[in-house]
Amino acid sequence: MCGNEALAEAAIIAGCDAYFGYPITPQNEITAYMSRRMAEEGRVFVQSESELAAINMVFGASATGKRAMTSSSSPGISLMQEGISYLAGAELPAVVVNVMRGGPGLGNIAPSQADYFQATRGGGHGDYRTIVFGPSTVQEVADCMQLAFDLADQYRMTAVVLADGFLGQMMEPVVLEKKPGRKLPPKDWALTGAKARPQNIVRSLWLPEGSLEELNHKLQAKYDRVQADEVVCEQYDTEDADVVVVAYGVAARIARSAVNKARHEGIRAGLIRPITLWPFPTEQISMAADELRIFLTVEMSNGQMVEDVKLAVNGKAPVLFHGRPGGGVPTVEEILERIRQLSIPRRVRTA
Amino acid sequence: MTADNSCEEVVIAGFGGQGIMLAGKLLAQAAMKAGKEVTYMPSYGAEVRGGTANCMVVIADEPIASPLVARADSLIAMNKASLNKFGARLKPGGLLVLNSSLIDTEPQIDESVEILAVPADGIAVELKSPRSANMVALGAYLQRRGSLGPEAAAQALPDVLAKRYHKTLSANIEALRRGGEFAEKDM
Incomplete structure (x- = not known):
């Protein structure tokens, strides 16, 4: 079906x-x-x-x-x-x-x-x-x-x-x-x-x-x-994550593939997936931002939900964006590459 | 799907009217019946007979994250245009099933890719079922790759073939088997 x-x-x-x-x-x-x-x-x-x-x-x-x-x-x-x-x-x-x-x-x-x-x-x-x-x-x-x-x-x-x-x-x-x-x-x-x-x-x-x-x-x-x-939201591998991807819908499926591959490479990546977009999981994201980590919002647009992520994070952590507008669809490789880049500063910090 | 690879990503491509979508749905249905996780994603909307058509099928043991196939384990190319479009997406060591009835040139493709040239239209015409070339190619693919085999597709065919075409079931099942036999002999 x-x-x-x-x-x-x-x-x-x-x-x-x-x-x-x-x-x-x-x-x-x-x-x-x-x-x-x-x-x-x-x-x-x-x-x-x-x-x-x-x-x-x-x-x-x-x-x-x-x-x-x-x-x-x-x-x-x-x-x-x-x-x-x-x-x-x-x-x-x-x-x-x-x-x-x-x-x-x-x-x-x-x-x-x-x-x-x-x-x-x-x-x-x-x-x-x-x-x-x-x-x-x-x-x-x-x-x-x-x-x-x-x-x-x-x-x-x-x-x-x-x-x-x-x-x-x-x-x-x-x-x-x-x-x-x-x-x-x-x-x-x-x-x-x-x-x-x-x-x-x-x-x-x-x-x-x-x-x-x-x-x-x-x-x-x-x-x-x-x-x-009524907030519904899924957290996937976020507990110890250095890089937290936030995505919903089909973009979240692709992001999940990227997160899995990043983990395979030893990068601590996770995914927060809002299932209700309004009410937005503001509290869940805010709590995740209390730890030292970087957020990457992935959308099939030029950046819309990323504003809600920023409001939720409220300056506590960097929030970056990767998007494909106009019917473009991000690939697993694209997202994985962004995750790799973002994971570097943390590795340096912890070294 | 090979032993060291629990996920098989397949692209099936050709022109509209070749039964590309049906072949993809059939592969997905057979995999689902075998208890696999599966997604089927068609190109949609502007497809017309004679235009280009393709679909992506992912078969896995684990839940499938992305239904999009950026790099394919296998490509079933039913015409030249789709070979040109998707050939480069094949992973090293992947499988290319090409319809040699319509593709007469040597594919420009990574050396590690296994090529299975099947005269799909030729075999279908022999079977007096010229529109079953899609089934011949799918049968050949299933024989060469994966744990399913042409018989699994034959059993799933009534589920995906519209009722009004059920009179063609036996011809299409025969086409699946002949495709499988061809691939077996071609080893």
Whole structure:
């Protein structure tokens, strides 16, 4: 199964009630798979007339309390940003999958990680966040779908699954199974017909003086809870590492190969792999920076997550960057060479 | 995969319509069924019949970190263009399976590389299944390298071949075997 198909089936297993989407490479397999499987399941599939329509259909379906999702790739996700901001303002849960491709503009169809800023900073207008996953294997892509739907419902937020062209297209063994979900609060805010209860209102327009400021404080308190409780991050061989590579997604797989090879050469290298990109593993990286070590952030961009790494390290250690933008993919050799160079000063220091 | 090497990185390349992706998926599926860790990565998006197509398959005993093959243990080159493109990526001592029906020039390649020239299209035409050249080449590769063998691919073929092509199963399995026999004789 390719990553896109595994993701789609995992969404169905996670209880996705409605899928809305508009085709774009490299995520077309999601739309194609959903068009067949959602019909078989008797659930909702709509190929919308545009990405803008798709995200607003998600808004509508979510307002009725149903689990709704859309998927697209970078240019299409840009078109959806207004809708994602409205979802935040209305506190509606949603799952958005971005199988990133090279940008800016229409760019190309090669894998990329250049939408990190857009995803982790909200993306649209206003003061809001989305929960962002940066899975690294086809299995993890599938696994994070269930969590994305659960967290979206629990916090009434948009959860973004940030994959890339490689993860969408590559195949590897995957086990798809229903896992016990979280215990979730009832959706007593949903628009289900107001018989025998007061009317519910779902809106993102808050005109009375002070009401929007109050909403923003409420949202911020919620984001603080997410930051405190929902960070997921893997540490690999970091304990004694002189050089700590920080990478996510496909870049992290390549970095892991480089770390393994560096260890083979006797270089103490490790990898910190954020699985949630927001909330970012700030604390984990900050703690790692208490030891004397050098950080190397590897991304398929000109350097976006590296800013979060620097904020986390907060001047305690050098943070360097290696990236390939515009659909370029770093090689194991490139990263290994950087690790070799960075490990030299430490060797001199300890000598 | 050789005894001293627990990871085999393979590139399969040719032009669109030669069944490059199918050959790669089949190799990956057979390896998965044999309990191996495996990744399959296609070139994607702009592929059309007659254009270039390639895929990368990594087979290992350990979880696979990178699905990208920068340096290949083996290359199955189905036409000249892909030999030119990927030949230099072969590791010293690697294996080049080349489709000698379409590649008539001597490959400019590291001396340590083992070359297995298989007339894949010729054998496929003999079998009256001209589109099975991919299976002939894969069969030859599997006979020469790795622990799987052409029979493992034959058993995995129904999993990866679209149902509407299942009437070609026996012809394709025969092609896998003939490729294997060719490689065996060519030792």
